[in-house]
Amino acid sequence: MRVMVTGGAGFIGSALVRHLVLDGGHDVLTVDALTYAGNLESLNPVHDHPRHRFVCADIRDAAAMRAAIGTFRPDRIMHLAAESHVDRSITGADAFITTNIVGTFTLLEAARAYWHGLAPERRAAFRLVHVSTDEVYGSLEGGPGSGGAFQETTPYDPSSPYAASKAAADHLARAWHRTYGLPVIVTNCSNNYGPYHFPEKLIPLTILNALEGKPLPIYGKGENVRDWLYVDDHARALDLIATRGRAGATYNIGGGNERRNIDVVRQICAVLDQLRPAAHAYADLIRFVTDRPGHDARYAIDATLLETELGWRAQENFDSGIMRTVRWYLDNRAWWAPLRDAYAGERLGLYAPERTMRQASA
Incomplete structure (x- = not known):
């Protein structure tokens, strides 16, 4: 199988590439623009592999998209390339609009032209998997396990510029299936965590700040709830969906691990207390900071369709996954240390309306 992965040097994308090459034995073309979140070091396990190439x-x-697709001639395209960090979208939405919406349109058009030129049997087998997020659904109420979860039919209600741009991209992907017949599948996943995660997100930021004795910032009161999905479980789900999923379908992918942010941070601290004891308890570093604008209260994914139709199950629970994640960061300083030189953990996403208005009127 020949698989093209966009955004394959990013966090989720690189996990998928490693899985496809090392576990699946597929020929993979990784396409990535190598912005701040793309890192070739995340592809080191497949760097010299004969089944992997990078553009x-x-x-x-x-x-560039027509050339990459036309030269590689994929059986599948897995579309993960996106601007994906909510805090950055609050103060710099333009990149999210152009990459997530215009970029998705550009890829869909290149894929459609290629697909039309395939022989009938290859056209029937071709799939384009468009990877999205649960954030397009908006916010749920209550604490962990309080009832209600996002289903594939849940109406879209995005809160952040990031989520709105992904919602728009999802609509484009579905429209290209309904109008042109392009065999697109849309996936919406919950919060991912695991190795090779860019250190501005909650879990890697907490681990690295704790190791360096820096404050552990938590938005608001830390009561926001997320459903945590180990990244390798997500990669396995995407491969399964591309292999056996129905064209035109949507599949939600969730880990079934709802946690409040404060409880996630406390659990990381407890793991570090065990694996790398310090003179103080790591939880002493916790600090509550001003909340993010438009911060959704709770996400929860109902993955019943994926589990019953395709037989997928997450292999990691949160306890096992967070232990593996912390151990990976302890053992892989060479990967994350250069990133800390470029991004030391400073607060992102602060919105100053009065400053924005002054700039607009200048």
Whole structure:
């Protein structure tokens, strides 16, 4: 199987590439623009593998997408390239609009032209998997396990510029299936965690700040709830969906691990107390900071369709997954230390309306 992965040097994308090459034995073309969140070091396990090749290209570049697809001639395209960090979208939405919406349109058009030129049997087998997020659904109420979860039919209600741009991209992907017949599948996943995670997200930021004795910032009171999915479980789900999923379908992917942010941070601290004891309890570093604008209260995924139709099950629970994640960061300083030089953990996503208005009127 020949698989093209956009955004394959990112966190989830690189996990998928490693799985496809090392576990699946597929020929993989990784396409990535190598922005701040793309890191070739995350592809080191497949760097010299004969089944893997890499192209540095932007999904907004139509000529580059046509060339990559036409040269590689994939059986599947797994589309993960996106601007994905909510805090950055609050103060810099333009990149999210152009990459997530215009870039998805550009890729869909390149894929459609290629697909139309395939022989009938290859056209029937071709799939384009568009990877999205549970954030397009908006916010749920209550604490962990309080009832209600996002289903594939849940109406979209995005809160952040990031979520809105992904919602728009999802609509484009479905429209290209309904209008042109392009065999697209949309997936919506819950919060991912695991190795190779860029250190501005909650879990890696907490681990690295704790190791360096820095404050552990938590938005608001830490009561926001997320459903945590170990990244390798997500990669296995995407491979399964591309292999056996129905064209035109949507599949939600969730770990079934709802946790309040404060409880996630406390659990990381407890693991570090065990694995790397310090002179103080790591939880002493916890600090509550001003909440993020438009911060959704709770996400929870109902993955029943994926589990019953395709037989997928998460292999990691949160306890096992967070232990594996902390151990990986302890053992892989060479991967994350250069990233800390570029991003030391400073607060992102602070919104100052009065400053924005002054800039607009200047």
